[in-house]
Amino acid sequence: xxxxxxxxxxxxxxxxxxxxxxxxxxxxxxxxxxxxxxxxxxxxxxxxxxxxxxxxxxxxxxxxxxxxxxxxxxxxxxxxxxxxxxxxxxxxxxxxxxxxxxxxxxxxxxxxxxxxxxxxxxxxxxxxxxxxxxxxxxxxxxxxxxxxxxxxxxxxxxxxxxxxxxxxxxxxxxxxxxxxxxxxxxxxxxxxxxxxxxxxxxxxxxxxxxxxxxxxxxxxxxxxxxxxxxxxxxxxxxxxxxxxxxxxxxxxxxxxxxxxxxxxxxxxxxxxxxxxxxxxxxxxxxxxxxxxxxxxxxxxxxxxxxxxxxxxxxxxxxxxxxxxxxxxxxxxxxxxxxxxxxxxxxxxxxxxxxxxxxxxxxxxxxxxxxxxxxxxxxxxxxxxx
Numbered sequence: 001x002x003x004x005x006x007x008x009x010x011x012x013x014x015x016x017x018x019x020x021x022x023x024x025x026x027x028x029x030x031x032x033x034x035x036x037x038x039x040x041x042x043x044x045x046x047x048x049x050x051x052x053x054x055x056x057x058x059x060x061x062x063x064x065x066x067x068x069x070x071x072x073x074x075x076x077x078x079x080x081x082x083x084x085x086x087x088x089x090x091x092x093x094x095x096x097x098x099x100x101x102x103x104x105x106x107x108x109x110x111x112x113x114x115x116x117x118x119x120x121x122x123x124x125x126x127x128x129x130x131x132x133x134x135x136x137x138x139x140x141x142x143x144x145x146x147x148x149x150x151x152x153x154x155x156x157x158x159x160x161x162x163x164x165x166x167x168x169x170x171x172x173x174x175x176x177x178x179x180x181x182x183x184x185x186x187x188x189x190x191x192x193x194x195x196x197x198x199x200x201x202x203x204x205x206x207x208x209x210x211x212x213x214x215x216x217x218x219x220x221x222x223x224x225x226x227x228x229x230x231x232x233x234x235x236x237x238x239x240x241x242x243x244x245x246x247x248x249x250x251x252x253x254x255x256x257x258x259x260x261x262x263x264x265x266x267x268x269x270x271x272x273x274x275x276x277x278x279x280x281x282x283x284x285x286x287x288x289x290x291x292x293x294x295x296x297x298x299x300x301x302x303x304x305x306x307x308x309x310x311x312x313x314x315x316x317x318x319x320x321x322x323x324x325x326x327x328x329x330x331x332x333x334x335x336x337x338x339x340x341x342x343x344x345x346x347x348x349x350x351x352x353x354x355x356x357x358x359x360x361x362x363x364x365x366x367x368x369x370x371x372x373x374x375x376x377x378x379x380x381x382x383x384x385x
Contacts, residue, residue, distance in 0.1 A: 004194075004197060004198070004201075005201065008197050008201065011197075011279075011280070012193065012194055012197060015190070015193055015280060015283075016190045016193075019041065019044075019186050019189060019190055020183070020186060020190075022037055022040065022182075022186070023037060023179065023182070029291070029295075030295060031291055031294070031295060034177075034178045034179050034181065034182050035250075036290070036291075036294050037179075037182040037186075038181050038182045038185055038246075038250045039290050039294070040286070040287050040290060040291075041182060041185035041186045041188075041189045041246075042185050042189075042243050042246045042247055042250070043243065043267075043270070043286040043287075043289075043290055044189050044282075044283040044286045044287060045185070045188060045189045045192045045239060045242065045243045045246070046064075046068065046239065046240055046243035046267055046270075046286065047267060047270045047271055047274070047282035047283055047285060047286040048189075048192050048193055048196045048239060048279070048282055048283060049192065049196075049235070049236045049237075049238070049239020049240055049242070049243070050064055050236055050239070050240065050267050050268075050270075050271055050282065051196070051271050051276070051277070051278075051279070051281075051282040052196060052199060052208075052232055052235055052236045052239070053232050053233055053235075053236035054236075054268070054271055054276065055271060055276045055277040055278070055282070056199070056200065056205060056208040056209055056212060056232065056277065057208045057211055057212050057228075057229055057232045058211065058212030058215075059109075059112070059116055059229060059232070059233070060116070060117045060268070061108075061116075061117065061120040061233075061236075061264070062117050062118075062120050062121035062124065062261065062264045062265065062268070063104070063108075063119075063120030063121050063122075063123050063124030063125075063127075063261075063264055064120075064124075064236065064237070064240045064264050064267055065124055065128075065240075065258060065259050065260060065261070065262075065263035065264040065267070066100070066104070066123060066124040066127040066128070066259050066264075067097045067100060067101055067237040067238075067240035067241045067244065068240045068241070068243055068244040068247070068258050068259065068263065069127065069128075069131060069244060069254070069256065069258040069259035070093075070096055070097045070100050070127070070241055070244065070259075071093035071094075071096070071097045071240065071241030071242060071243065071244025071245040071247075071248075072093075072244040072245065072247050072248045072254035072255075072258055073131070073138070073139060073145055073244075073248075073254045074089070074092045074093045074096045074097070074241070074244075074245065075089035075090065075092065075093045075244070075245040075246075075247075075248035075249060075252075075254070076089075076145045076146070076147070076248045076252055076253065076254045077092075077138075077145070078092045078093075079147060079151070079153070079169065079248070079252055080147060080148075080151040080152070080153065081151070081152055081153070081154065082153065082154055082155045082156075083153060083154075083155040083156045084153070084156055084167045084168065084169050084170060085155075085169075085170070085171060085172075086169055086171055086176055086184065086245075086249040087171070089169075089245055089248065089249060090188070090242060090245040090246065090249065092245075093241045093242055093244060093245025093248075094238050094241055094242050094245070096241065097237050097238055097240060097241020097242070097244070098234055098237060098238040098241065100237065100241075101233055101234045101236070101237025101238065101240075101241075102230070102234050102237075104120065104123045104233075104237075105229075105230050105233035105234055105237070106230065107119065107123075108120050108123065108233075109226060109229050109230055109233060112215070120264075121261060121264070124259060124261060124264055125261060127259050128256055128259040128260055128261075131256040131259055132256040139254070139256060141256070142255075142256065144253055144254060144255035144256070145253070145254040145255070146252065146253050146254075147166050147167070147252050148166075149162075149166065153167070169181075169249055169250075169252055171184060176249050176250055177250065177251075181249065181250040182250075184246075184249065185246045185249070185250065188242065188246065189283075192239060192242070193279065193283070196279055197279055199235070200279060204228070204231070207225075207228050208228060208229075208232055211225050211228060211229060212277075244258065266289065267286075269285070269289060269335075269339060270282055270285035270286040270289050271285060271349075272285070272339070272342075272343070272349060273285035273288060273289065273338075273339060273342055273349055273350060274286070274288075274349050274350055274351060275348055275349030275350060275351030275352060276348070276349060278349070278351045280351065281349050281350060281351040284350055284351070285349065285350065288350075289335065292331055292334065292335050292338075293331065293335075296326075296327050296328075296331040296334060297327070297328060297329070297331040298328075299327035299328055299331075300324070300327070300328050301320055301321070301324050301328075304319075304320045304323055304324060304327070305320055308320060
């Protein structure tokens with residue numbers, strides 16, 4: 001039951017190696033520092049979970065950031081009330097976000113298409129406003145929820161004295177603020193990827209794909225599709241809550257900004273950019289968007305002048321202000337142009353581009369093989385004559 005078919009198993013093992021070796025192969029890209037690596041792992045997990053709903057089932061949610069925020073708040077409260085160990089925090093984050101997703105999904109899935117999307121967006125915005133202003137005793141409003149020296153931490157303080165500084169999130173002594181936090185998130189990403197693979201090839205996953213293909217036709221056969229779509233929604237929400245919990249594990253702070261509609265829109269872009277319905281594509285999309293957000297946003301005009309210092313001053317004066325529109329605070333313009341190009345020329349995302357290249361290479365190699373075999377056959381026929 002815990003095994004995968006050979007092809008999927010090879011894909012999973014390659015994915016695991018790629019994720020665990022990220023601190024090495026990302027060095028040439030300037031993206032091997034712990035904070036960005038943690039972001040790659042966490043939002044890759046978020047994208048994998050969102051793809052279970054959007055990619056497999058075809059239901060586009062604009063409210064998944066609500067579950068991300070719920071997971072973050074739950075994890076921080078776990079740290080404040082019980083222990084700085086991340087295991088209970090992520091367990092609570094999964095459970096609470098799952099219950100929250102069940103409530104929202106039960107109502108939202110009474111509609112489909114654009115009406116479903118609008119309902120999820122409405123619930124997400126209500127959640128954001130509740131966290132920002134109404135539930136301030138729980139969320140601490142616009143300031144955000146953070147650790148304090150007066151936190152009870154019942155389990156930790158039962159075995160140790162209260163220190164003079166804020167405690168750190170640690171797994172049996174391993175600090176979650178640096179590379180330890182990345183590898184903790186990376187292992188969870190790999191496990192989440194494995195579960196998503198199992199779901200995709202399972203009978204349940206086949207049902208979700210059937211719903212995406214033609215839900216009305218499946219309904220005509222007498223099948224009740226609502227339990228399947230609700231299950232997909234809850235599982236996807238639990239992934240989002242887990243990602244939110246990991247954000248709090250690596251940085252024990254939770255704020256309402258994680259629940260804004262822009263965060264929900266970002267996860268949609270990640271999945272579309274990488275490839276809807278694929279398993280690795282959403283992870284790739286998440287990595288690319290977060291790389292642009294962290295690397296390209298740090299480039300300013302001074303850096304551009306240094307990069308093009310070999311050019312004449314007149315050319316620099318023209319080129320640098322033009323390129324400055326696409327980096328720094330304008331990095332989203334670059335991301336938007338990239339997204340437009342992908343949607344226009346690669347509707348299936350970057351994974352479609354990979355498949356096209358693979359097919360072309362395969363066709364070229366088969367032509368070369370035939371061209372080599374043809375003279376050999378001709379020589380054999382000539383020898384026989």
